[in-house]
Amino acid sequence: MACIRVVAKRGFARTRMSDIADEIGVTAPLLLHYFGSKNELITQALVASDEAYLSEFVREFQAGAGPAQLVVRYVEDSVWPAVDGSAWWGEASAVWMNAWITALHDPSIAEARAAEDRRWRAALSDVVAKGQEEGVFRSEVEPDTLVRTLFALLDGFMVQLVLDDPEVSRRFAYDESLRFLGRELGFDPHEFSSRSRAGAG
Secondary structure, X not given: OHHHHHHHHHHHHHOOHHHHHXXXXXXXXXXXXXXXXXXXXXXXXXXXXXXXXXXXXXXXHHOOOOHHHHHHHHHHHHHOOOHHHHHHHHHHHHHHHHHHHHHOOOHHHHHHHHHHHHHHHHHHHHHHHHHHHOOOOOOOOOHHHHHHHHHHHHHHXXXXXXXXXXXOOHHHHHHXXXXXXXXXXXXOHHHHOOOOOXXXX
C-alpha cells in the first residue's frame, strides 16, 4: 500500500499528504476529500496493512490448521520472516514503531493500535485455547495472559531488531521466543518450526 510505503520511509511526523498523493499519483486535495486528515488516512492504512495477514491467520485456524503450527508461525513472521516476506516485515515493523510513538499524543492512532492488538490477542487466545482442548498445550495456562506476555516479548524483540541491536540477532530473538512458548505451553515448538535449522540471522 502506497501510504504504508511512505510512512515506512519517512515516519509519521515527516509524512505529508502531498508525499502520499505523489506516491499514489493523485493530488493532495483529492485525498483530503476522502480523508479528513493525514492521521485519519494513516490510521486506516495502518489497519489495512495488518488485515490481510490477520484474515489469513483466522481462515487457516477455522480450516483446521494445528494450534502448535499457528503459534510458531506467528513467532516466525514476527521476528524471523521467510526470505520472501522480509520486505513486508521491514515496512510493517517500521510503521508500527512509528505508530507506537505517535499514539502517545494522537488518540486516533492510539485507538487503532489498541484495536488491532485486541483482535490479534483474541485470535491467538482462541488458538491457544483450542490447543488446550486438543491436549497439545498445558491446560493450566490462562490463554489471555500467555498471549499478552508473548506480545510484550515479541514487541520488545521487534524494536531491537529494527534498531539493529548488535546483541540481539534474529536467531536469538527467535530461539528465546520459542523457548518461552515451549516452557509455558509444554510442547516442543521446534518440531513445527521452518527456521530451526536455518543459519543465524
